[in-house]
Amino acid sequence: METERSADARYTRVAIAFHWILTVLILLNFVLVWSAEDAPKAKEAQLVGYHMANGMLILFLTVLRIIWRLMNPPPPFEDSLKAWEVALAKVVHFVFYFLMIAIPLVGWIMVSAFSGGHGVGFFGLFEIPGLPLAKNQATAGVFHEVHELLAGLMLLLFALHVAAALKHQFVDRDGTMRRMLSARR
Numbered sequence: 001m002e003t004e005r006s007a008d009a010r011y012t013r014v015a016i017a018f019h020w021i022l023t024v025l026i027l028l029n030f031v032l033v034w035s036a037e038d039a040p041k042a043k044e045a046q047l048v049g050y051h052m053a054n055g056m057l058i059l060f061l062t063v064l065r066i067i068w069r070l071m072n073p074p075p076p077f078e079d080s081l082k083a084w085e086v087a088l089a090k091v092v093h094f095v096f097y098f099l100m101i102a103i104p105l106v107g108w109i110m111v112s113a114f115s116g117g118h119g120v121g122f123f124g125l126f127e128i129p130g131l132p133l134a135k136n137q138a139t140a141g142v143f144h145e146v147h148e149l150l151a152g153l154m155l156l157l158f159a160l161h162v163a164a165a166l167k168h169q170f171v172d173r174d175g176t177m178r179r180m181l182s183a184r185r
């Protein structure tokens, strides 16, 4: 039975839309770059091109999401959560936002250094300018390593985040999942 307290606290429609659209785009970006690895040369270039364009879209939407969130604070956490659960959730959410900016930004720096400032095509529609960097394969290589490392960290956090969501849904049976599924009226 629903109680009056935090069970009614939900994310808003906008927060929910941002969360799930970005979830799909981020997972898609892993799938794109992983399928590029085994693809023939021409296909590989096309898939990496989609990976870069979609990654830039993720960067853009995340900037909007963070600005929007600063103006619209999230609902309070469920009362039933323990202090360590709230602390862990806050850290994970913060690091997610950091990674959603850092990973594409590092990717952008990587390809700008690799090409000496060439832009990133956006699905054949227009070109996003490259960052003004001199061509330097060593720098590009370092940023590639960082890009890979941060993406690995994101996968770890993703596993933790989903495990937490499932635990709240099926073990604790509290309203955590519902907060991110159906909006506050």
Ligand code: HEM
Pocket: 026, 029, 030, 033, 036, 048, 051, 052, 053, 054, 055, 056, 058, 100, 103, 104, 105, 107, 108, 110, 111, 120, 147, 148, 151, 152, 154
């Ligand atoms: C949230 C967004 C992004 C995620 C999660 C992501 C993730 C990844 C992952 C997992 C890899 C494979 C790492 C490896 O083993 O080489 C990769 C490679 C790469 N990423 Fe991203 N990336 C993102 C955004 C971007 C952006 C915005 C760019 C450039 C504008 C970019 C450019 C590249 C390039 C050039 C590679 C190397 C592909 C290759 O080896 O052929 N990424 N990315």
Ligand code: HEM
Pocket: 019, 022, 023, 026, 027, 069, 074, 077, 089, 092, 093, 094, 096, 097, 158, 161, 162, 165, 166, 176, 177, 178, 179, 180
């Ligand atoms: C790469 C994919 C994902 C990322 C980057 C991500 C990121 C986030 C972030 C940053 C928040 C905090 C929102 C805020 O307060 O501003 C959040 C909340 C939440 N996420 Fe995700 N998420 C992802 C995928 C998922 C998936 C697959 C599930 C479910 C299986 C999920 C379930 C939730 C739930 C239930 C909340 C609300 C937690 C609360 O009540 O405070 N997320 N997510």
